[in-house]
Amino acid sequence: MPLHVTRFAQFPYYFKLITLFFTLTTLIALSGAPPLGGSSLIWFTVIIALIMDLLLIVILIFDLDRVELPIRGLNYNSMESACSLALSIFYFISIWLCFNGEEFTENGWFYLAALACFVNFVVYAADFVIYLRMWMADQRAARADAATYEYPSYGSP
Numbered sequence: 001m002p003l004h005v006t007r008f009a010q011f012p013y014y015f016k017l018i019t020l021f022f023t024l025t026t027l028i029a030l031s032g033a034p035p036l037g038g039s040s041l042i043w044f045t046v047i048i049a050l051i052m053d054l055l056l057i058v059i060l061i062f063d064l065d066r067v068e069l070p071i072r073g074l075n076y077n078s079m080e081s082a083c084s085l086a087l088s089i090f091y092f093i094s095i096w097l098c099f100n101g102e103e104f105t106e107n108g109w110f111y112l113a114a115l116a117c118f119v120n121f122v123v124y125a126a127d128f129v130i131y132l133r134m135w136m137a138d139q140r141a142a143r144a145d146a147a148t149y150e151y152p153s154y155g156s157p
Contacts, residue, residue: 003061012134013060015127019120020053026094026116033109036101042113045090049120052083072142077135081128088124091117 007013026046030039056079059065065076098114101107 005061007060012127012130015123015130016053016057016060019049019123019127020057022116022120022123023049023053026113026120029109029113029116033101033107033113034105036105038097039101041090042094042097042101042117045087045094045117048090049087052087056080056083073135073139075135075138077131077138081131081135084124084128084131088121088128091121091124095121 008017023046026042027050030042030046033039059076069075094117095114098110098117102110102114
């Protein structure tokens with residue numbers, strides 16, 4: 001089974017490497033900051049983003065995104081857009097939690113974490129829009145193909 005690592009040089013796929021880099025940046029910044037009670041949601045977001053990024057990178061490397069699933073409408077594009085929407089919402093909340101963490105602890109690591117959360121929010125939001133458009137195009141193409149093969153009966157059974 002060949003590895004398709006050259007895909008990450010193409011347009012929508014290099015977002016995975018960018019989000020992985022800034023997720024690791026957030027992880028390092030939170031490790032340097034003192035523990036705070038409200039930072040558990042930030043940690044949850046970072047761990048879920050890390051798991052989802054690695055899972056989606058493995059799917060792309062082994063070219064498993066082209067596999068047909070038995071559930072109609074569930075494909076890689078729908079999975080990617082759902083994950084991106086959820087993570088962009090979590091990262092948006094994490095931005096404000098990082099800024100509040102800096103106010104309470106007077107620690108500069110939270111500024112770095114907030115910057116990394118902001119970049120991840122923007123990238124995940126763009127990723128959501130791109131993959132939602134791809135998924136909608138796939139759905140329209142599936143409907144158009146069905147109209148080609150279904151002949152009208154014009155009143156006959």
